[in-house]
Amino acid sequence: MTDTQRVTLEDVQDAAARIKGVAHRTPVLRSRTLDRLVGAEVFVKCENFQRVGAFKFRGAYNAASRLSPEQLAKGIAAYSSGNHAQAVALTARELGTSAVIVMPEDTPRSKREATAGYGAEIITYDRYTGDRVAIGEALAAERGLALVPPYEHPHVIAGQGTAALELIEEVGELDAVVVPVGGGGLIAGTATAAKGLHPAMRVIGVEPEAGDDTKRSLEAGRRVSIPVPRTIADGQAADIPGELTFSVNQRLVDDIALVSDEGIRDAMRFAFERMKLVIEPSGASGLAALLGHRIAPLPRRIGVIVSGGNISAERFGEIVGG
Template structure:
């Protein structure tokens, strides 16, 4: 789901990329067609009965690379010229964007280097390396990954593809909402996960164009509510790296591109606790037979715990990813048994 990114590097990419529109989402859908999975839209009578709503779950845990991030990564890299791609790409990520960039680069036959926190889930680090990317580990609490990335990228002329604040990344993420609305029909509410804002911003663009009147709501970890603070104060708020099991949403600030779209198109931003995420992981495993990572449960946790007014409404819910170490999954879910 949404990975962290140094604000200065994000702003630099924003200046080069420009603000995306739904037309960019539509172009992204064409670029990734036949490459990204058109993931299923799932329903649950148990979830419907619990909430009094008709819920449509977009299962991006079944996407290539195990998360929605593949959409934006492939769209952004494939939009580069062949000459630029040949010099390779570099990114920063706690895991899902890392795997997405690595897999997209492998498919396009170009080199990729990923700067990842040393405490990222072992499965995500292993998968990123397995897709052929060079992984450079750093300490997210003490090291400056922007400086580290610059040292790595500049000598080789690599292109930086940030996790969220990039026109083509945002547009690619928006294709999941486009598919959801195409399959489920018009929605009253769309609930998405929030870290740096790429998913939420892209989904908001798609919803505004394809399901006018749909209320779009973002959900982030209680311990990392920089998005909520930014939304309610009208300015980008930066916080320390939050301590939460939702490792894909340990962002410290929204990007300027994502924030602008969120301000304009999103109705509200809510937060959920780590225990609520664990309960939701267990619900998915028991009732829907799905393996979902903590970050992937953000939107569903808010809906299933009654934080969003969904009664008698048609509601889209994004399941953003399923990349979680099995030992960690068993430990977390077992604690609630």
């Protein structure tokens, strides 16, 4: 990757080769009921079955595995609301090094405990008053650690794009792919892979209504900051798109749909009852957009990435049963 501000299809394909045999090649599921309700053929890429229960392992491993032996010996650091934290913690264990993770105080307990279970040290902060980037960068500098950010890194973006690469390899050309959007790394990687293979394919992001920073930014033509959103989709509670991810998404993303927390609940319930899938709120937002008919015009063949399934039984019951 010669230009650190640009990610290419070749970078995604290189990432796929690097993570092969380490990350899971996750299944693509179909549901006749889902097709009928949406009015299209829908192909569900289940990243809830990825290692650590989310797509984040792809990018974390692709980035960290490229560090020098000297860097790995010192350890790695990250900041994350949960899934990237677990991904970096597991990646560190796989690579024989240590990890320190900066996490919000209100991170769901299941994600915090899983991160610690992989052997990482956890440092918490208040997401509504603290700056996780500043905290993470200061920590990495103080301890001499290599920082692996959740999305603002070309190798992380390329790694995330491997999910879409696998989807298209398995089911062929799609009219559109629908992707949850938080910081923008997954959709940036997805758009790079999808447009690189099939330039006419639409790439549609989905954000919670309370966290529409990427939609506002794309409409404004510049990065727009919003108050930290309060939504059940904690993995999508970003207040501003990343600089690198926005530069990719501004070129390649066709549209952003918005969904309500209630729509996310309905999608989680549908996935559980009809497809036997346990999905966390952020992972369900793409399905919510399809089931809520938030995408128009409706493509005929649609891929949707379920980005993760990290949620405790107690929290899942509160959301779905409430």
